[in-house]
Amino acid sequence: MGADSVSKINSEKFSREGVESMSNECIKIVGGGLAGSECALQLLKAGFFVKMFEMRPNRMTGAHTTSNLAELVCSNSLKSEESTTASGILKDELDMLGCELLKIARECRVPSGSALAVDREKFSKKVEEALFSYDKFELSRQEVTTIDDVPQVIATGPLTSDAMAEELARVTSKDRLFFFDAVAPIVSADSVDMQKAYFAGRYQKGDDYLNLPMNKEEYEAFYEALISAKTAILHDFENKELFEGCMPIEEMARRGSDTIRFGPLRPIGLRHPVTGEKAYAVVQLRRENLAGDCFNLVGFQTNLLYGEQKRVFCMIPALHDAQFLRYGVMHRNTYIAAPGTLSCGFRMIKSRFPLYIAGQLSGVEGYVESVMSGLVAAKAIACELKGKSFSPLPQDTIVGALTGYVAGAVGEFKPMNANLGVLPPITNVRDKKLRKQAYHDRAMKSLSEYLASNPL
């Protein structure tokens, strides 16, 4: 039986039974995204019943395009796996904590150098298969607009429906917060002019990226067109509401004619494999799936009108006849003012029943970070329902530092992704590479000690 027919039966069951019939053994999860799916898998593994509510496809968000659970809305990259990077450390920590979505991601890997990139369709399909392999899992395709007093995890993400965002503002007695975020376009592989493109990794590391070189003249014409092209939302995000990590390419370009040439279009470490030529600027395309029949434009998140995207991006020589399978878009990104409201386990501190908020909505930023918060929320709510206390994770792990940030950040609160800056500094190792390794080793040691005394 397919996932859709199962969910249809389940949604009928839901309307008959309602959610009031839920016991302490049953946990409601609102939102079947990255955090919600990881949370559900953890709770199912621990023996709980899970009732998940996902509003798609009945109500879509501005960025999701399918009804799939755990849909990746933009890039298909889960970032670096190298142990000397913050996202690599985070992944090693999550492996130690038994993360389910990371395991699935590795089964759906597409070549992407040292990064973990996935075939997004396959990834969602496998997540759904994993969830439906448990008898104790039920899925209802409906929007949830109110928070009732049953044990639950709200993981409705940055594109939380308006009604739920209002409800959260009411429950937290705080205004909701938001910033703007953008998505990059995807082009079909057979529409790229391969005479003007070549496969290679930066510094001869593999050949996972399709590189589109530009000479000075071509770059300057492209640059001028880019900064003068028409955008879809005008000036709305000018009051510091733009997230730096997802800056639209045209906004970045407006900062100076070389800014993107030192950013996503940097030619450094790339030479044409046949001519040995170094280009003035290089656009990189990354595979969207294993078949390699579609590519996303790396770093090309954009807010340009669709027609303008076609006009301007087709000025990149290898893209003169590009067929756009998806245009870039820009979205509002909602999160709650978590410090003082959520605990280190993502629990609403003042709630009289087990109410948890996970995912990007809680103030973490990024795919893997959202998965992480779903995992931690699952462990914490499981502890609460079993009458055990949940100890915060060590601050010198990325998981512990991020959960600590969400619960207790001081000053202006903005969603935070994994980065070495959140960790207590290591000052006695001078060599940069060794220092990064030391952050990793310290985190691994702390986490294994934590797990030895706090079996989760």
Ligand SMILES: Cc1cc2nc3c(=O)[nH]c(=O)nc-3n(C[C@H](O)[C@H](O)[C@H](O)COP(=O)(O)OP(=O)(O)OC[C@H]3O[C@@H](n4cnc5c(N)ncnc54)[C@H](O)[C@@H]3O)c2cc1C
């Ligand atoms: C446009 C955009 C692009 C992004 N690009 C990237 C990127 O490239 N890389 C990266 O690392 N991070 C990116 N992020 C940030 C973030 O990592 C992702 O949004 C991630 O999917 C967040 O996971 P989540 O589980 O919190 O939310 P989601 O994965 O969005 O899941 C939330 C789910 O809840 C559902 N839902 C919403 N409201 C309701 C309701 N009331 N009732 C029932 N269901 C509901 C939604 O349909 C959705 O399925 C992006 C965010 C946005 C908005």
